[in-house]
Amino acid sequence: MKTEKTITGDVDPDVLAYTVGDDPVLDMALVRWDCLGTAAHVTMLSEMPVDPPVVTKEEAARVRAALASVVADETFVVREQDQDVHMAVETRLTEMLGDLGKKIHTGRSRNDQVAVDVRLHIKDQLLGLGAEVCDLASVLVAFGKAHDRVPMVGRTHLQPAMPSSVGVWATGHAEMILDQTANLEAAYKMNDACPLGSAAGYGVPLPLDRQRTSDLLGFARPLHNVFGASMGRGEDEAALLSALAQLMAVLSRLAEDMILFSMPEFGYFTLPRAYCTGSSIMPQKYNPDVLELVRSKTAQVLGLATASLSMLHAMPGGYNRDLQDCKGLYMKGLAITRTTLRILAKFVQGMGVDEAKLRAGFIPGVFATDVALRKVAAGTPWREAYHQVRDNLEALAAEDPDAAVAAKSHAGATAGLDYDLYETRIAELTATVVVRKTAFEGTLEKLFN
Numbered sequence: 047m048k049t050e051k052t053i054t055g056d057v058d059p060d061v062l063a064y065t066v067g068d069d070p071v072l073d074m075a076l077v078r079w080d081c082l083g084t085a086a087h088v089t090m091l092s093e094m095p096v097d098p099p100v101v102t103k104e105e106a107a108r109v110r111a112a113l114a115s116v117v118a119d120e121t122f123v124v125r126e127q128d129q130d131v132h133m134a135v136e137t138r139l140t141e142m143l144g145d146l147g148k149k150i151h152t153g154r155s156r157n158d159q160v161a162v163d164v165r166l167h168i169k170d171q172l173l174g175l176g177a178e179v180c181d182l183a184s185v186l187v188a189f190g191k192a193h194d195r196v197p198m199v200g201r202t203h204l205q206p207a208m209p210s211s212v213g214v215w216a217t218g219h220a221e222m223i224l225d226q227t228a229n230l231e232a233a234y235k236m237n238d239a240c241p242l243g244s245a246a247g248y249g250v251p252l253p254l255d256r257q258r259t260s261d262l263l264g265f266a267r268p269l270h271n272v273f274g275a276s277m278g279r280g281e282d283e284a285a286l287l288s289a290l291a292q293l294m295a296v297l298s299r300l301a302e303d304m305i306l307f308s309m310p311e312f313g314y315f316t317l318p319r320a321y322c323t324g325s326s327i328m329p330q331k332y333n334p335d336v337l338e339l340v341r342s343k344t345a346q347v348l349g350l351a352t353a354s355l356s357m358l359h360a361m362p363g364g365y366n367r368d369l370q371d372c373k374g375l376y377m378k379g380l381a382i383t384r385t386t387l388r389i390l391a392k393f394v395q396g397m398g399v400d401e402a403k404l405r406a407g408f409i410p411g412v413f414a415t416d417v418a419l420r421k422v423a424a425g426t427p428w429r430e431a432y433h434q435v436r437d438n439l440e441a442l443a444a445e446d447p448d449a450a451v452a453a454k455s456h457a458g459a460t461a462g463l464d465y466d467l468y469e470t471r472i473a474e475l476t477a478t479v480v481v482r483k484t485a486f487e488g489t490l491e492k493l494f495n
């Protein structure tokens with residue numbers, strides 16, 4: 047039988063290809079994180095109170111230097127025969143350091159190794175995404191502020207409902223996005239725990255200092271139970287994908303509003319022509335393809351979240367190879383969500399407002415509730431006022447939309463938007479991201495030195 051040589055034995059080529067799957071490509075995103083995880087592990091091994099030492103401090107320093115050179119090496123690739131980044135790095139270290147390279151996997155399994163890689167990668171990605179969430183929210187708030195009191199028909203069931211404003215529309219979407227940071231924060235906290243030292247999921251008979259590796263890698267804490275740590279793989283990615291799915295659903299509603307209100311029939315907003323695409327047959331077309339793709343990409347992220355949970359729910363405890371397939375799911379989810387945040391920020395920034403079209407939308411019915419409330423102010427009970435207006439709808443007249451916008455001054459309404467509140471909230475979130483990112487990078491930088 048024809049087989050292929052791997053670090054873990056000779057394998058049928060088709061079996062190798064099927065089990066390796068997309069790892070050689072996907073794992074390239076994990077090279078840096080894998081090397082950092084190994085640097086922390088080897089440092090801890092060199093400090094372990096065993097005689098003779100597994101690796102000496104001097105050897106650990108040589109391993110860390112070699113790992114740093116792997117990270118810097120742009121030609122480093124994961125090949126199919128390596129199976130994954132973990133074995134590719136071990137092979138490279140053995141080429142560079144001889145027998146010392148063969149010691150780095152002592153007391154470790156690829157199971158805790160990949161789990162660490164993924165968590166470091168997710169942490170880095172979530173910090174980047176956090177900054178992008180703040181950017182989009184602040185672009186929306188700025189758009190709202192620039193067109194704060196511009197009247198815009200408020201709709202329910204898509205039907206004209208009540209006087210509203212561009213400020214309310216834009217900051218409403220910003221607030222929905224900012225509220226999603228609660229889910230992202232939950233995913234961040236769940237992710238910020240170190241599985242290293244759980245090995246295959248059952249620990250090892252060596253005095254590993256799991257708190258030490260967790261600290262070296264800048265995690266908030268080690269995951270305690272070794273079996274739990276192995277099952278955290280997949281759960282962590284699923285929690286992330288669920289948060290991303292909810293965020294995408296919010297972004298999709300924003301995109302849908304932008305498509306609708308930039309249709310010529312509404313014409314409230316104008317989209318920069320350079321952000322729209324044309325038709326090969328209809329010369330007049332400027333289509334909002336980007337915004338349509340936000341919808342379809344949202345559907346994909348919902349699918350990725352569902353796929354990750356479906357994968358998990360029937361899996362027995364402990365490591366199973368199914369978990370490898372979670373990698374592509376979470377990476378794709380992050381990539382889609384992050385590009386969507388960036389492209390939407392660009393779109394909102396470029397969007398124009400047609401005040402005449404917005405005002406033209408104010409048909410008399412839009413003022414019906416305001417009319418009834420004026421009757422209440424004059425002493426009529428609400429339900430009576432409501433019926434008086436409803437029974438005489440034809441008597442409603444067009445009113446001044448600007449006056450209607452100015453009349454609602456309570457918190458959060460057309461004349462009561464607190465922009466400082468949004469700006470403070472965004473500034474606080476941005477500061478949190480910067481502080482975390484700086485601490486994370488500072489900790490990791492020390493590892494290679």
Ligand code: ARG
Nearest residue numbers: 069130156157160365369370
């Ligand atoms: N590439 C594998 C993964 O992502 C690494 C772990 C392999 N572990 C194992 N027991 N086969 O899951």
